[in-house]
Amino acid sequence: MTRVAPCLPLLLLISISAVLARFPDALLRLQHSLAPKKDEFLETRLPIHHEGGVNLTHRTLRRFANRKVDRFHVKGTSIPHVNFDVGDSWSGLLPISADPYETRKLFFWYFPPTAKGNENDLIFWTNGGPGCSSLAGFLQENGPISWQYGQAKPTPNSLSWTNLGHMLWVEQPVGTGFSQGVPNIHNEIELAAQLVGFFQQFLNIFSELKGKNFYLTGESYAGLYLPYLADYIFSNPSLLDLKVQGIWLGSPVLADDVISFEVPSVNFVHRNENVFAFNQSFLAHIDQVADSCHYTSYLSEYLTYPPPPAPFPLPGASTEADPGCDVWTEIAIAAITLNPAFNIFRIFDMPPILWDVLGLPGTSPQIQVQPVYFNDPKVKAAIHAPADVEWTECVAVASVFAASGDTSQSPLYEVLPRVIAHGARTVVVTGLADFVLISEGTRIGIQNMTWSGKQGFQSAPKPDSFIVDGVGAFGTVQSERGLTFYEVAITGHMYVTCLAFLLVGGPSENVSLGLGRIPQFNPPAAFQSMQYLLGVRATP
Numbered sequence: 001m002t003r004v005a006p007c008l009p010l011l012l013l014i015s016i017s018a019v020l021a022r023f024p025d026a027l028l029r030l031q032h033s034l035a036p037k038k039d040e041f042l043e044t045r046l047p048i049h050h051e052g053g054v055n056l057t058h059r060t061l062r063r064f065a066n067r068k069v070d071r072f073h074v075k076g077t078s079i080p081h082v083n084f085d086v087g088d089s090w091s092g093l094l095p096i097s098a099d100p101y102e103t104r105k106l107f108f109w110y111f112p113p114t115a116k117g118n119e120n121d122l123i124f125w126t127n128g129g130p131g132c133s134s135l136a137g138f139l140q141e142n143g144p145i146s147w148q149y150g151q152a153k154p155t156p157n158s159l160s161w162t163n164l165g166h167m168l169w170v171e172q173p174v175g176t177g178f179s180q181g182v183p184n185i186h187n188e189i190e191l192a193a194q195l196v197g198f199f200q201q202f203l204n205i206f207s208e209l210k211g212k213n214f215y216l217t218g219e220s221y222a223g224l225y226l227p228y229l230a231d232y233i234f235s236n237p238s239l240l241d242l243k244v245q246g247i248w249l250g251s252p253v254l255a256d257d258v259i260s261f262e263v264p265s266v267n268f269v270h271r272n273e274n275v276f277a278f279n280q281s282f283l284a285h286i287d288q289v290a291d292s293c294h295y296t297s298y299l300s301e302y303l304t305y306p307p308p309p310a311p312f313p314l315p316g317a318s319t320e321a322d323p324g325c326d327v328w329t330e331i332a333i334a335a336i337t338l339n340p341a342f343n344i345f346r347i348f349d350m351p352p353i354l355w356d357v358l359g360l361p362g363t364s365p366q367i368q369v370q371p372v373y374f375n376d377p378k379v380k381a382a383i384h385a386p387a388d389v390e391w392t393e394c395v396a397v398a399s400v401f402a403a404s405g406d407t408s409q410s411p412l413y414e415v416l417p418r419v420i421a422h423g424a425r426t427v428v429v430t431g432l433a434d435f436v437l438i439s440e441g442t443r444i445g446i447q448n449m450t451w452s453g454k455q456g457f458q459s460a461p462k463p464d465s466f467i468v469d470g471v472g473a474f475g476t477v478q479s480e481r482g483l484t485f486y487e488v489a490i491t492g493h494m495y496v497t498c499l500a501f502l503l504v505g506g507p508s509e510n511v512s513l514g515l516g517r518i519p520q521f522n523p524p525a526a527f528q529s530m531q532y533l534l535g536v537r538a539t540p
């Protein structure tokens with residue numbers, strides 16, 4: 001499917017506006033043509049709220065036997081700045097162990113399913129980082145409240161994942177968001193043990209959720225979190241009274257930086273030349289860098305179906321970039337020079353930079369209104385958050401791991417194949433407008449992985465093979481041997497970072513990798529891929 005340059009919809013909108021000013025009846029016809037039909041995917045959405053009016057189709061008056069739940073209860077009409085009823089929920093801090101002197105606690109927000117959701121499914125969500133808050137995911141991606149960039153006030157999210165099942169957003173590891181305590185973990189196995197300890201405490205209070213089907217979902221650095229967590233649960237089946245059925249990884253960290261960032265970056269520019277708008281001399285320069293650093297030949301040799309034998313070598317000596325080969329940073333700086341609003345996490349952004357209630361609308365932090373939402377004292381009180389904690393959407397890696405950082409290896413080599421072998425349906429989703437974890441780099445990582453008796457995908461994803469109900473072709477999808485891979489069009493990654501990230505040579509162990517935002521930038525695609533994960537859909 002041919003796509004137009006991203007500036008054309010604006011020109012089209014201006015033209016339509018001019019026509020509608022002269023022909024108001026055309027407005028009614030246009031609105032009618034854009035309205036979702038009853039048999040379309042969008043019909044699965046909840047009823048739209050009207051101000052002060054209709055409630056969500058939620059289940060209310062839920063009963064839990066343990067009266068300890070009462071101190072976590074959040075009334076659906078009492079959330080500050082939200083002028084609609086989102087139904088009952090529960091939030092607060094819980095320790096990561098049964099030790100009565102435990103000081104490490106994770107902040108959670110739990111919502112039961114709406115009438116459309118499955119009572120038997122419990123979905124855990126985490127943002128990435130490491131050290132980025134899952135409350136950002138709650139408010140701007142897949143929760144029942146949606147407060148997007150540029151919105152004056154929040155609106156109901158008709159594609160909330162509470163329409164799928166029970167939802168549990170958790171700020172983790174220790175040190176993230178409102179979570180408390182001194183971080184002491186060195187790797188993903190230690191983190192998984194702490195998370196399982198938290199889940200045990202959660203189920204002790206919300207005991208009616210024991211025995212549910214358990215789905216692990218998240219984005220960005222969750223590419224490490226979740227495979228290790230699932231593997232830990234499978235390896236210790238007596239620790240948790242939940243049944244892991246699948247994992248969903250949005251824009252995940254999987255391969256080495258040089259594969260994820262550098263190798264595919266020049267090819268990415270050529271696929272989007274109309275967006276980057278580089279002159280011919282700069283294009284020739286980055287082509288020369290890609291050739292001399294063996295990035296061009298690496299793509300040709302290793303992004304093939306079926307793949308050459310693993311393990312794949314690196315294109316150079318470094319897992320990041322050899323001297324003179326950091327072409328990704330060159331491209332990013334040049335793009336921002338041309339377009340100060342250029343967003344490395346969603347390349348189509350143009351000025352003005354929209355305000356964000358959380359203060360991080362793109363490549364650089366931009367706090368236009370203080371305090372940010374989760375630092376409002378009324379919000380903290382309503383959701384039982386600690387009043388003395390200054391909430392930050394992302395913290396440094398050193399704030400959540402010990403001084404050595406995360407020493408875990410990529411899950412591609414052993415951990416993720418074991419998870420798939422246990423029968424957990426595994427979904428990986430990438431955005432084709434993401435210039436950080438570029439989709440071709442994720443493809444190479446998958447082709448370097450052996451699972452279920454074979455290496456990589458045997459067949460290449462076919463163009464326009466991902467069909468979103470009621471929308472049409474929206475990217476590609478490939479499913480083999482328990483692993484399903486989506487590439488979603490006009491969808492970015494939307495990590496959280498700062499401009500300094502670009503000026504210090506790209507990602508490093510001292511910089512949070514941030515938050516992938518596929519559910520934010522393409523809710524129907526994310527929702528449909530989740531329906532497949534949960535078995536609601538027979539096909540992707």
